[in-house]
Amino acid sequence: MLWPDTISKKLGVQYPIIQAPMFGVSTVQMVAAAARADCLGSLALADLSAEESIGLIRETRKLTDKPFVANIFVHHIPEITEALKEKFIKTRQFLEQLAKENDIEVSFPDLEDLKVTPYHELVDVIIEENCKILSFTFGNLDDQSIQKLKENGVTLIGTCTSVCEALMLEKSGIDIICVQGTEAGGHRGTFDPDNVPQIGGLSLLSQVYDHVKVPLIYAGGIYNGKMVKAVKDLGAQGFQVGNLLLASQESALQPFEKERLKKVREDEIMLTKSFSGRYARGVKNKYIEAVEGSEYILPYPYQNKLTNALRKAAKSKQNTDFVGIWTGQSIHQYSELSTEEILKNLIFQI
Amino acid sequence: MLWPDTISKKLGVQYPIIQAPMFGVSTVQMVAAAARADCLGSLALADLSAEESIGLIRETRKLTDKPFVANIFVHHIPEITEALKEKFIKTRQFLEQLAKENDIEVSFPDLEDLKVTPYHELVDVIIEENCKILSFTFGNLDDQSIQKLKENGVTLIGTCTSVCEALMLEKSGIDIICVQGTEAGGHRGTFDPDNVPQIGGLSLLSQVYDHVKVPLIYAGGIYNGKMVKAVKDLGAQGFQVGNLLLASQESALQPFEKERLKKVREDEIMLTKSFSGRYARGVKNKYIEAVEGSEYILPYPYQNKLTNALRKAAKSKQNTDFVGIWTGQSIHQYSELSTEEILKNLIFQI
Numbered sequence: 158m159l160w161p162d163t164i165s166k167k168l169g170v171q172y173p174i175i176q177a178p179m180f181g182v183s184t185v186q187m188v189a190a191a192a193r194a195d196c197l198g199s200l201a202l203a204d205l206s207a208e209e210s211i212g213l214i215r216e217t218r219k220l221t222d223k224p225f226v227a228n229i230f231v232h233h234i235p236e237i238t239e240a241l242k243e244k245f246i247k248t249r250q251f252l253e254q255l256a257k258e259n260d261i262e263v264s265f266p267d268l269e270d271l272k273v274t275p276y277h278e279l280v281d282v283i284i285e286e287n288c289k290i291l292s293f294t295f296g297n298l299d300d301q302s303i304q305k306l307k308e309n310g311v312t313l314i315g316t317c318t319s320v321c322e323a324l325m326l327e328k329s330g331i332d333i334i335c336v337q338g339t340e341a342g343g344h345r346g347t348f349d350p351d352n353v354p355q356i357g358g359l360s361l362l363s364q365v366y367d368h369v370k371v372p373l374i375y376a377g378g379i380y381n382g383k384m385v386k387a388v389k390d391l392g393a394q395g396f397q398v399g400n401l402l403l404a405s406q407e408s409a410l411q412p413f414e415k416e417r418l419k420k421v422r423e424d425e426i427m428l429t430k431s432f433s434g435r436y437a438r439g440v441k442n443k444y445i446e447a448v449e450g451s452e453y454i455l456p457y458p459y460q461n462k463l464t465n466a467l468r469k470a471a472k473s474k475q476n477t478d479f480v481g482i483w484t485g486q487s488i489h490q491y492s493e494l495s496t497e498e499i500l501k502n503l504i505f506q507i
Numbered sequence: 508m509l510w511p512d513t514i515s516k517k518l519g520v521q522y523p524i525i526q527a528p529m530f531g532v533s534t535v536q537m538v539a540a541a542a543r544a545d546c547l548g549s550l551a552l553a554d555l556s557a558e559e560s561i562g563l564i565r566e567t568r569k570l571t572d573k574p575f576v577a578n579i580f581v582h583h584i585p586e587i588t589e590a591l592k593e594k595f596i597k598t599r600q601f602l603e604q605l606a607k608e609n610d611i612e613v614s615f616p617d618l619e620d621l622k623v624t625p626y627h628e629l630v631d632v633i634i635e636e637n638c639k640i641l642s643f644t645f646g647n648l649d650d651q652s653i654q655k656l657k658e659n660g661v662t663l664i665g666t667c668t669s670v671c672e673a674l675m676l677e678k679s680g681i682d683i684i685c686v687q688g689t690e691a692g693g694h695r696g697t698f699d700p701d702n703v704p705q706i707g708g709l710s711l712l713s714q715v716y717d718h719v720k721v722p723l724i725y726a727g728g729i730y731n732g733k734m735v736k737a738v739k740d741l742g743a744q745g746f747q748v749g750n751l752l753l754a755s756q757e758s759a760l761q762p763f764e765k766e767r768l769k770k771v772r773e774d775e776i777m778l779t780k781s782f783s784g785r786y787a788r789g790v791k792n793k794y795i796e797a798v799e800g801s802e803y804i805l806p807y808p809y810q811n812k813l814t815n816a817l818r819k820a821a822k823s824k825q826n827t828d829f830v831g832i833w834t835g836q837s838i839h840q841y842s843e844l845s846t847e848e849i850l851k852n853l854i855f856q857i
Contacts, residue, residue: 319773339689340707352774357690357707359737360728360836364773378710387709387737423669423714424702486710 158386158507161394164333164372167312168290168395169224171195172504174385175374176496177399178228178292179343182483185213187407189220190496194504199226199292204458207278214286226314227288231276232295232350232435235456242268248453249463255447256467261479263470271462277302284309292316292335294346295435295457297325314374316346319354323365334369335397336362338377342400342485344437345428350457353428353436358388366392380490382506400484401499404491413475414482421488432468432481434460443478444471508736508857511744514683514722517662518640518745519574521545522854524735525724526846527749528578528642529693532833535563537757539570540846544854549576549642554808557628564636576664577638581626582645582700582785585806592618598803599813605797606817611829613820621812627652634659642666642685644696645785645807647675664724666696669704673715683722685747686715690728692750692835694787695778700807703778703786708738716742730840732856748853750834754841755849763825764832771838782818782831784810793828794821 164173176183176191178201188198200217202210210227217225235241245268256263276293280302283291291306292314298306306313307330314333315326325348326334337346338358347353358377366373374395375388385396402408404415417440425441431448432439434457439445444467454460471479492499514523526533526541528551538548550567552560560577567575585591595618606613626643630652633641641656642664648656656663657680664683665676675698676684687696688708697703708727716723724745725738735746752758754765767790775791781798782789784807789795794817804810821829842849 321773338707338709339705340710354774355689355705356773356836357688357709357728359688359708359734360690363728363730363734364837378707378713380713383740383742384709384713387740390733390737390740392733423671423706424704486706487714 164394168197170197173395175397177397179399182409184407184409185217187496188217188225190407192221192223194497194500196500199228201228204230204274206274207282210282226290226292228292229279230295231293231298234273251453261470263466265466273458296348318347320364320368322348323369327369327371333372335374335376336365340378340486341376342438343483344435350435362391378487380487385507400487402496404493406495417477432464433457439483514744518547520547523745525747527747529749532759534757534759535567537846538567538575540757542571542573544847544850546850549578552579554580554624556624557632560632576640576642578642579629580645581643581648584623601803611820613816615816623808646698668697670714670718672698673719677719677721685724685726686712688727690836691726692788693833700785712741728837730837735857750837752846754843756845767827782814783807789833
């Protein structure tokens with residue numbers, strides 16, 4: 158296959174294969190390993206604090222001098238109203254009871270204790286730390302941030318899950334669009350948390366390609382060389398893989414989580430907003446069954462911050478029923494090789 | 508592109524492009540037009556009576572002497588229990604009220620008046636009428652029917668929406684599997700009406716290809732030659748198109764329905780079981796908003812038969828708010844040319 162070289166030049170890599178940013182799963186080691194395979198690693202910063210983000214960027218730089226993507230969430234942070242305070246207390250009570258019934262010892266935080274990071278702080282970090290590629294999900298950057306980032310030579314990659322979102326990204330001057338098919342695992346990149354398009358990659362990529370002119374990366378379901386070629390034929394110039402790397406040596410998943418993934422059935426994969434308040438694709442479990450569709454789901458990022466303690470406690474007990482295990486719709490493709498070997502094997506198939 | 512010839516020989520056509528069976532939209536004229544383009548037409552019989560099915564088969568034969576597919580639903584018909592009778596009355600009352608509020612004059616049937624056709628009757632029709640290709644959805648044929656059909660030289664095409672369903676079809680000796688990506692419009696072919704996988708075509712086709720040995724047809728989202736090539740690269744030997752033909756000259760849709768489709772937004776497309784009791788992808792409207800997720804949905808085929816009168820009445824008033832307008836996730840690809848021209852144009856792109 159002839160690799161698309163416009164995007165490779167823009168991103169400064171030999172192969173336009175991108176290790177997906179998977180917050181909680183990908184690691185600085187994974188980013189560096191992707192770079193060793195001459196691919197592009199993504200450092201998932203999500204909505205960490207500026208300080209934590211700086212720490213991770215510098216750690217990555219110690220491991221590689223090649224380019225990598227920094228990935229952040231650009232969500233709107235809902236105001237703390239009386240109604241939200243009330244809902245927070247009710248949700249916490251429900252989760253306390255749920256944890257108790259399931260023998261999980263956990264101390265949930267107060268709403269006042271939650272630290273939320275406006276994404277603007279991370280935009281400043283990206284510039285100050287001289288990062289050269291920024292990808293983002295959950296919305297679009299504001300015009301001022303876009304201008305500031307561009308003035309500092311940062312290449313911008315936005316995420317779309319619909320043609321409408323792609324058009325908005327292009328209109329505001331985003332350089333590259335990552336088209337996220339419904340096949341993808343983890344959080345949907347959708348702008349509006351309550352209306353999540355579930356458009357399959359074939360329809361979505363083809364239609365976005367027909368509507369915008371900027372280069373496209375495709376994400377969602379890719380697990381072999383044939384799929385890379387197919388989505389290239391449909392117009393993608395970059396190819397993002399996540400699931401392939403879930404069980405890799407550099408993955409932050411623990412052995413019990415990798416074991417759960419190996420045994421997962423296709424009918425256990427679902428979209429849920431129960432963990433974070435935003436829809437994400439993962440493995441159905443007791444927690445999701447108890448919370449999904451209930452009134453105990455706060456808007457992102459509050460639900461995410463609140464349930465964090467529960468997930469941590471469950472993880473330390475190796476309890477798959479109360480951790481969020483994310484996966485896309487291409488299952489059982491998990492290899493325990495290193496990220497470098499997995500990506501080199503993929504390139505070899507192409 | 509080199510056309511896959513194993514499946515073309517099996518199906519007796521030059522191009523393994525299949526006009527999707529779209530009950531209520533496709534027509535005998537569409538089937539014949541597909542044949543004129545050297546493609547394979549599908550005659551949608553759904554769960555019509557044996558008599559009506561025989562009529563349509565004979566009508567088709569008057570228009571073409573080329574092969575075509577007969578397509579039937581192989582659902583289980585729920586027994587009429589006291590609980591079902593009660594639910595029927597409540598649902599009918601709800602729909603009567605809804606129709607009245609919206610100035611639609613309609614006389615709904617009694618449960619006793621509904622005529623349901625066990626699919627075995629249509630299996631006998633297929634054999635007696637000497638049809639050579641049978642495709643089916645909503646489940647798998649029983650072993651006895653499969654044996655009978657095979658003894659009579661009928662080629663069988665089952666529909667899957669998951670790897671699990673594909674394995675079941677292959678195990679029971681079905682000749683060809685139609686892989687229906689979540690992109691597809693109209694009814695999901697899923698076996699279990701309550702648990703509908705929504706697996707994107709890229710993940711589904713690739714995984715089914717890795718798991719079964721029988722030839723595959725791909726259905727869902729195809730609207731240009733590039734997509735045909737892409738799904739061929741992923742393992743499909745046949746290519747089913749539906750949306751492309753929705754507004755064709757041979758479509759049974761009325762001008763007001765075609766107009767609605769031309770204006771549809773991607774966020775108006777959804778899965779709903781409100782019309783038939785089985786999930787189908789179509790355009791959100793007032794009826795769906797009133798009924799979806801409510802207690803007024805009977806199991807298929809009862810909901811379908813009950814709402815039929817309402818849909819007919821709405822259609823006669825050109826009221827898009829109460830008709831079911833089905834479409835897949837690749838929108839705005841509707842051409843008003845003839846089916847023959849649309850399919851020839853598609854072949855020309857390949």
